[in-house]
Amino acid sequence: MLGTATTWAALGAIGMALGTIPPLWGLQNDPDRRGHYLALAGVTGVATVAYALMALDIGTVSASGRVVSIPRYVDWLITTPLILLFLSMLGRTGRGSLLRLVVADIALLALGGVAVVLSGPIRWAAFAGGVVCFGVLVYELYGRIPRLATFSNERARILFITLRNLTIALWTLYPIVWVLAPSGIGLLTRDMTMLVVAYLDLISKAAFVALAVDGMDALADADRGDAGAGAVTVDPDADADSTSTAAD
Numbered sequence: 001m002l003g004t005a006t007t008w009a010a011l012g013a014i015g016m017a018l019g020t021i022p023p024l025w026g027l028q029n030d031p032d033r034r035g036h037y038l039a040l041a042g043v044t045g046v047a048t049v050a051y052a053l054m055a056l057d058i059g060t061v062s063a064s065g066r067v068v069s070i071p072r073y074v075d076w077l078i079t080t081p082l083i084l085l086f087l088s089m090l091g092r093t094g095r096g097s098l099l100r101l102v103v104a105d106i107a108l109l110a111l112g113g114v115a116v117v118l119s120g121p122i123r124w125a126a127f128a129g130g131v132v133c134f135g136v137l138v139y140e141l142y143g144r145i146p147r148l149a150t151f152s153n154e155r156a157r158i159l160f161i162t163l164r165n166l167t168i169a170l171w172t173l174y175p176i177v178w179v180l181a182p183s184g185i186g187l188l189t190r191d192m193t194m195l196v197v198a199y200l201d202l203i204s205k206a207a208f209v210a211l212a213v214d215g216m217d218a219l220a221d222a223d224r225g226d227a228g229a230g231a232v233t234v235d236p237d238a239d240a241d242s243t244s245t246a247a248d
């Protein structure tokens with residue numbers, strides 16, 4: 001039997017709550033990197049609240065005959081910038097790059113949220129605008145940041161590449177689900193959409209956070225000035241792509 005949206009949302013809340021334990025543990029045990037752990041705890045912590053609200057069916061509004069979940073979009077508006085903040089903290093690419101990422105991210109989410117409630121061709125125009133913003137975000141993460149980044153050591157660079165690739169691969173699935181869901185052509189039911197999105201959210205948040213916490217000792221190695229597992233300091237002028245490994 002396939003569960004309902006409520007069941008999947010409740011399971012999502014439990015998964016996100018469990019996913020918040022590793023960064024909270026890091027906050028306790030590694031006070032030097034509080035900022036990193038706070039950003040990570042925020043990602044799964046905010047999602048825990050959003051999923052609990054969705055499980056209780058709070059914040060669902062109907063517009064143009066479609067159901068929009070306000071907690072879902074508020075969650076995305078808070079947590080996706082935190083994911084991008086963490087990635088830019090790893091690469092130390094500075095405010096300009098973070099700003100471009102966050103502006104593109106908020107614009108694509110706003111356009112996607114607005115597109116749900118619009119009707120007629122303008123709806124698909126808003127969706128297409130969101131996809132263009134997503135293209136800008138991917139270009140920044142894939143094309144620009146690897147060139148601008150100064151990673152503290154080779155392990156930090158590999159951690160960045162792993163998390164960035166995971167992020168781009170998973171985030172690409174969201175607009176596809178948006179089209180298949182009741183927000184788009186309605187091939188998926190509301191219950192199935194909740195299952196698929198909860199699953200995507202769990203990997204792009206809880207798995208991201210777990211991998212990030214696991215990789216944080218790479219930054220500790222750098223702070224100690226210890227070369228860690230065969231680490232090297234990346235030349236900021238070097239093209240990071242040319243030194244990439246199979247992780248690319």
Ligand code: RET
Pocket residue numbers: 076079080108109111112113127130131134171172174175178200201202204205
């Ligand atoms: C929308 C529709 C408009 C076009 C695009 C979209 C992309 C959404 C994305 C959401 C990512 C959410 C994440 C949540 C984490 O838990 C808004 C669906 C491009 C990329 C990662």
